[in-house]
Amino acid sequence: MATKQAPTRQAITLKGSTAIVTDFFKFAVNTILYQRGVYPADDFHLVKKYGQTVMLTQDLAVQNYLDKILQQVQKWLLTGGVTQLVLAIIAKDSRSTLERWVFDIHLQTSTEETETPAPSKPESQIQAEIRDILKQIVSTVTFLPTMDEPTVFNILAYTSESADVPADEWVDTDPLAIEASKSQQVKLRSFSTDVHRVEAMVAYRYDG
Amino acid sequence: MPSSENPQKTPSRRSRNEAKTPLTPSLTHALNNLSISAIPSPGRARRSKSASKSNLADITNPFIADPSRPSKPNGFSKSLSSGTGYSLSKSLSGNRSRPGSPTKRTLSGNGTPVMTEEMQREASGGLIKKGKGLASQFDVVKNDYVPPAKTEMKRSKSQPAVKRDRMYPREPDTVAIDQSDRFITNRAEQDLAATLELMHLNPKSSSPGHTSRLAEAANLPVNKRVLAFHEAPPASSSDPLLAKQREIVKPLYARPGALTTSSGGTTGGKARKIASQPERVLDAPGIVDDFYLNLIDWSAQNVVAVALDKSTYAWRADTGSVSHVGDVSEEASHVASVAFSEDGAFLAIGTGTGSVELWDVETSQRKRKMDGHQAQIASMAWNGHVLSSGCGDGSIWHHDVRIRNHKVMELLGHVGEVCGLKWRSDGQMLASGGNDNVVNVWDGRVADSVMTGGEVESCSNAKWTKRNHTAAVKALAWCPWQPSLLASGGGTNDATIHVWNTTTGARLHSLKTPAQITSLHFAPHKKEILSTHGYPTNAVMVHAYPSLERVAEIRDAHESRVLFSCVSPAGDVVLTGAGDENLKFWRIWEVPKAEKKKGVSQGSMDGGVRDGILAIR
Numbered sequence: 001m002a003t004k005q006a007p008t009r010q011a012i013t014l015k016g017s018t019a020i021v022t023d024f025f026k027f028a029v030n031t032i033l034y035q036r037g038v039y040p041a042d043d044f045h046l047v048k049k050y051g052q053t054v055m056l057t058q059d060l061a062v063q064n065y066l067d068k069i070l071q072q073v074q075k076w077l078l079t080g081g082v083t084q085l086v087l088a089i090i091a092k093d094s095r096s097t098l099e100r101w102v103f104d105i106h107l108q109t110s111t112e113e114t115e116t117p118a119p120s121k122p123e124s125q126i127q128a129e130i131r132d133i134l135k136q137i138v139s140t141v142t143f144l145p146t147m148d149e150p151t152v153f154n155i156l157a158y159t160s161e162s163a164d165v166p167a168d169e170w171v172d173t174d175p176l177a178i179e180a181s182k183s184q185q186v187k188l189r190s191f192s193t194d195v196h197r198v199e200a201m202v203a204y205r206y207d208g
Numbered sequence: 209m210p211s212s213e214n215p216q217k218t219p220s221r222r223s224r225n226e227a228k229t230p231l232t233p234s235l236t237h238a239l240n241n242l243s244i245s246a247i248p249s250p251g252r253a254r255r256s257k258s259a260s261k262s263n264l265a266d267i268t269n270p271f272i273a274d275p276s277r278p279s280k281p282n283g284f285s286k287s288l289s290s291g292t293g294y295s296l297s298k299s300l301s302g303n304r305s306r307p308g309s310p311t312k313r314t315l316s317g318n319g320t321p322v323m324t325e326e327m328q329r330e331a332s333g334g335l336i337k338k339g340k341g342l343a344s345q346f347d348v349v350k351n352d353y354v355p356p357a358k359t360e361m362k363r364s365k366s367q368p369a370v371k372r373d374r375m376y377p378r379e380p381d382t383v384a385i386d387q388s389d390r391f392i393t394n395r396a397e398q399d400l401a402a403t404l405e406l407m408h409l410n411p412k413s414s415s416p417g418h419t420s421r422l423a424e425a426a427n428l429p430v431n432k433r434v435l436a437f438h439e440a441p442p443a444s445s446s447d448p449l450l451a452k453q454r455e456i457v458k459p460l461y462a463r464p465g466a467l468t469t470s471s472g473g474t475t476g477g478k479a480r481k482i483a484s485q486p487e488r489v490l491d492a493p494g495i496v497d498d499f500y501l502n503l504i505d506w507s508a509q510n511v512v513a514v515a516l517d518k519s520t521y522a523w524r525a526d527t528g529s530v531s532h533v534g535d536v537s538e539e540a541s542h543v544a545s546v547a548f549s550e551d552g553a554f555l556a557i558g559t560g561t562g563s564v565e566l567w568d569v570e571t572s573q574r575k576r577k578m579d580g581h582q583a584q585i586a587s588m589a590w591n592g593h594v595l596s597s598g599c600g601d602g603s604i605w606h607h608d609v610r611i612r613n614h615k616v617m618e619l620l621g622h623v624g625e626v627c628g629l630k631w632r633s634d635g636q637m638l639a640s641g642g643n644d645n646v647v648n649v650w651d652g653r654v655a656d657s658v659m660t661g662g663e664v665e666s667c668s669n670a671k672w673t674k675r676n677h678t679a680a681v682k683a684l685a686w687c688p689w690q691p692s693l694l695a696s697g698g699g700t701n702d703a704t705i706h707v708w709n710t711t712t713g714a715r716l717h718s719l720k721t722p723a724q725i726t727s728l729h730f731a732p733h734k735k736e737i738l739s740t741h742g743y744p745t746n747a748v749m750v751h752a753y754p755s756l757e758r759v760a761e762i763r764d765a766h767e768s769r770v771l772f773s774c775v776s777p778a779g780d781v782v783l784t785g786a787g788d789e790n791l792k793f794w795r796i797w798e799v800p801k802a803e804k805k806k807g808v809s810q811g812s813m814d815g816g817v818r819d820g821i822l823a824i825r
Contacts, residue, residue: 154440157436158434
C-alpha cells in the first residue's frame, strides 16, 4: 500500500478507501481462519503486510472463494450498499455457530461534506489502526474457547434493501446468530479511512 | 355504560327546561339522577352535595348531572344558559338527545363557556352524538369548576378509551390515541425495527424467511438483507495423508494438561509433592518395547521379576542381588508376561508362542510347562492355585496348576488380544481388557475339573462387558479398600480412565488424561490412583479418588513410554519399566505406621512376612 501512495494525494477517495477496506477484510478473514484453526496451519503462508507478517491461505480454492466474495463486497462498498460483514465459524457436524466476527461498516461521507474538511488521515495511521485490529484478532485466541471439533466458516453480508445483489450468487440467509443466553461479546478496535469506518466485534458461544 | 347514559337523557333535558324553576324541583330531579345513575356509595353523593357549596363538586361520575346545580344562584345559571345556550342551540339544533356529560374545561375560568374551534368543527361535522351532549353541558354543567387532571384519569379508567375519546374531544392525548388500539403497545417504527434487530439473536426466529415475513407483516421497512455467498466455503484441499496424520496426532495435543509443564499442575489444594527423581534405577537391557506385554512383577516376598527378551531375572529388593531365573524353552520366541503367585514362591512365565511355564524362584528351576494356547500369552493373573492366562487369540484360560489337566475353564469374551488381566484380591471376580477395546468382568468361580469329569467348561458370558474405551485396554486395577471398584485405562486413542462399580456395573468416574494409559494402580493406603502413560508425556501421574484431581505428576519419568509398573508389597514404592531399558523405583506414597503393623500381622500367610524384607536395599 505504501508504494501506491502518490505524494500529491491529499484526501482519500471513495475508491481508495474501498480498496483499503476490502484489503483489510481479506487479511482479517485470513487471520481469523488461521488463528481459529478453520483450515490447517500448513494451508497458510506468511506474507508481509501492514508492516507485519500476516498469514494468507495458499489453498487456491479458498483463495478463489474469498476473492469472489471480496469482489462483490468491494462493489457494495462503492455504492454504500453493505452495512455489516459477518464471518461466522460454524461447527461442521452440529451446524451451531461458535463464533461470529462482526465488522460494522459506516460511511462517513456526510460528515465530511458538512464540516470543514478535516486534515485527511495519513495512510500510515490507517495502516497502524488496521495492524492493531489484526493483532487484536490474534490475541483473542487467548480468551476464546478452544474449538475441538472441525469447523467451517461462512461470510454474511448485511446489505441495504436497495443494494444490487447478483441473484444467483448471493442468497438471503439466516443470520447464524448465537443464542443470546450463550453468547459473549467482545468489542475490538476500529479503524477508519476518511470515507469508511470499520468497527470490529467478536461474539462467541460460551456455555457457562 | 350506555345503560348509565340513557337514564340521564331525560332528566338532563328536563333540567334545561326547568332551569328557571325554583330550587326545590330542581333539587329533586338532581336526586333522581343520583338514584338512577347508581352512585356506589351514598357517602359519595353526600360529599358531592356538600362540596357543591364550595364549588368542588363533580369529581364523580361524568354521567350524572351535578346535583349541586340547582343550589346555584338561579340568576347565574340562567345567564349561562341563555347566553351560551343560544349559540349552541343553533349549531346543535338537530341534536336533541344528550346526556348530562359535563365537559368542564370548555368553560373558562370566569364562568363563560368558550366555544373552541374543535367543538365547532365537531359540531358542524355532526360528530356530536348521543354520548357527547355539548348542549347539555352548558345548561347542566356549569362554569364553576375546572376539574383536576386526576378526575379525568379516574374517568378514563371507568370506561373504554374509545368512549373517552368521544366524551372528551378536547383532550389532546385522546386525539393522539384516536386511531390506535390500547391493547397494542404503541411504538415508533424505529423501536419496532430495533426489536426486529434484537430478534435476530433469537434462535427461534432465525429462520431465513421468518424475519422477512415478520417485517412484511409489520409493514416495516427493514432495509437490511442478510446475504451469504451461494456456495459453501471449500474444504481444505491439502494433502489428505497429511490431514489424516494431523487428525491422528491431534488428540495428543488437544488433551487437557498436554501442554503444561510437569511442575505446573494447577490442581488446587489436592496437589502433593512427590520426589520427581527415582529412588533407584536399574538397567534392563533388551527389555521388549511392546505395549501389550507385561514384563515386570513384584512378589509378596519383595522380589522383582523382569523378563528381558528370552531370559527372566529376579531382583531381590531387600538385598539388591540379582539371580537369573531361567530362559524359556528354545521354541518360545520371547517372554511375553511374568506373574508371581500370591505367596511369591512361583513365577509364571507366559511366552510368545503360547505356553505357560512355572518356575521356582528360589531354586531357579522350571517346575512345569503348560501348553495349549495357540498365541502369545501377554497377560497372566493368579488366584490361589488357579493361574489365568490371556492369549493373543482373545481367549482366557484358567489353569489349575496342581492337576495334570491344567486347563479347567475357558473364557471367551474378547476378539482381540487379552493384554490386561487382574483378579480381585478375594478371587471372586476377574477383570480382563483386550485389544478389542473391551473390558470384561468375569465371575471368579471356577468349576472343579474333577467334578466335571475332566470336561473343560467354556464360558462366553462375562458378568459385565464394557465397551466405553476406544483403544486397547491394558491398564486394569482393582481397588484394595473398596472391593467393588475397578479402574480401567485405554490406549492412545482413548487415554481415559474409567472407574467402574463391578457390583452394579455402573461407570462411576471418568478422567481424560493427556496420554496413553499403560498401567493403573490404586494406592494401598491412600485414596489415590496411580497411572503410567506413554507418548507424549511419558508420565507417572497420581490422581485423587474420587475427585480424580491430579495430585502429582512426574513428567517424562522415562525417556520412552512408560510401559510396565508394579507396586511394592509394602505399598510405598512403584517400579516402572519402559522402552528406554530402565527400571525406575519411585517413592510415591508413605506407609502409615499403624497400617504397616497391621499389614505384617495379616500377611503371615507364609509363616510371617518379614518386616525387613519389605524395603528396598
